[in-house]
Each structure stands twice: as structure tokens, then as C-alpha cells.
Amino acid sequence: MHREQLLRALDGYWTPFLEEAAMVERTRRFIKHHKDCFDRKLRPGHVTASAWVLNPTRSHVLLLHHKKLDMWLQPGGHADGDPDVLSVMIKEVEEETGVSRDHIRLVNGNVFDVDVHVVYQTDNDPRHVHFDIRFLVEMDDDVPIPGNEESHAVRWVPVRQVLAYNNMRSIYRMLEKTRRMLTFQNRKNRSA
Numbered sequence: 001m002h003r004e005q006l007l008r009a010l011d012g013y014w015t016p017f018l019e020e021a022a023m024v025e026r027t028r029r030f031i032k033h034h035k036d037c038f039d040r041k042l043r044p045g046h047v048t049a050s051a052w053v054l055n056p057t058r059s060h061v062l063l064l065h066h067k068k069l070d071m072w073l074q075p076g077g078h079a080d081g082d083p084d085v086l087s088v089m090i091k092e093v094e095e096e097t098g099v100s101r102d103h104i105r106l107v108n109g110n111v112f113d114v115d116v117h118v119v120y121q122t123d124n125d126p127r128h129v130h131f132d133i134r135f136l137v138e139m140d141d142d143v144p145i146p147g148n149e150e151s152h153a154v155r156w157v158p159v160r161q162v163l164a165y166n167n168m169r170s171i172y173r174m175l176e177k178t179r180r181m182l183t184f185q186n187r188k189n190r191s192a
Helices: 003-011 018-033 085-097 159-165 169-191
Strands: 045-054 060-066 071-073 076-078 105-119 128-138 151-158
Touching (some): 003 105, 018 045, 045 085, 085 151, 105 169, 159 169
Antiparallel strands (some): 045 076, 060 151
């Protein structure tokens, strides 16, 4: 998925969350106006990619406790100039969890969530904005997850406990999408 493909994916993406819809539009404008939108050196911001990782039963979410940010988050990171955000997302999940990409299954190629958030100044980086494109990924929860040096811990968190780890609006939104997906699947199974 490259720049034009990403724009088309965003054009076809619909969300019931008004706040997210505004972020989708802001992300579209940013990508259209910055051909180098995937370059992490671009200021005021750049496109990033992350994954909402669920186990096959959709009962648990994989979160990592990020050392630098000191918070529980979904795996993801910088594109570093690579316009293929799907590939970037898979690479980031593999690197941050320590799990081989053979165990990482893309549920579909559709955008799952879009979030625009400020990253505050650190010793290495000035304040900037991440235009995060998120995809839905599935991974077996019995596969060992060694993590890497960027995280204090990586763990499967029961869906009902996710907000105790991180109650940011974007996490709530992805959690709510997960709940809606489960409700739809349960209704579908009962009618079959």
C-alpha cells in the first residue's frame, strides 16, 4: 500500500466515531500535501503504522509497555520513508514482539483505525505529529512473545481489562470496534 493506495484506502474508509472521521480527513490532507509524508524527518509530522493485535477468539489484545513513552500501547512505529504501511506494520509487530512474521496474520488489508496524535519533545526529537494508520492483526496467544529492548513487557491483556492498562481515547475506540465485531460475530453465529 503506497501513497496513492493509502489515499484510496482512506477515501473508502468509514468510521462511526466523529473524532476519528476528523482525523481521517486531516490525515488525507496531510498525505496529499506532503509527498515525503512517510519520512520521519518531516516536520511537523509523518505517517506511522501500527497493529491492533487480537488472539483468534478475540478475547485478548496484545499490548507492550513502551520504555521511551512509559505506557502500554499497541505495536507499531515509523515508516522511515517506506510508503508501504502494511509492510511497515508487519515489520514493527515482528520487531517489537519478537514473534516471526509467520505467526502474524493480517485479518484483512483494510484500515482498522486512524489516529492523529502529538508526540512531545524528547532529547532526540522535537515535538511532532504522528498520523497513525492502524490495521487489524491476529496472532495465536500460545506463541512465546520475547519482546525486544524497546519495551519493559509484552503481554496478552483480556479485552475487559485493556482500559486499566491504557484509557486513551484511541485505545477505547479500537476496543469498542473489537466489542462491536464480537457482537456482530455472536449474532451471526446464533442465526446460523
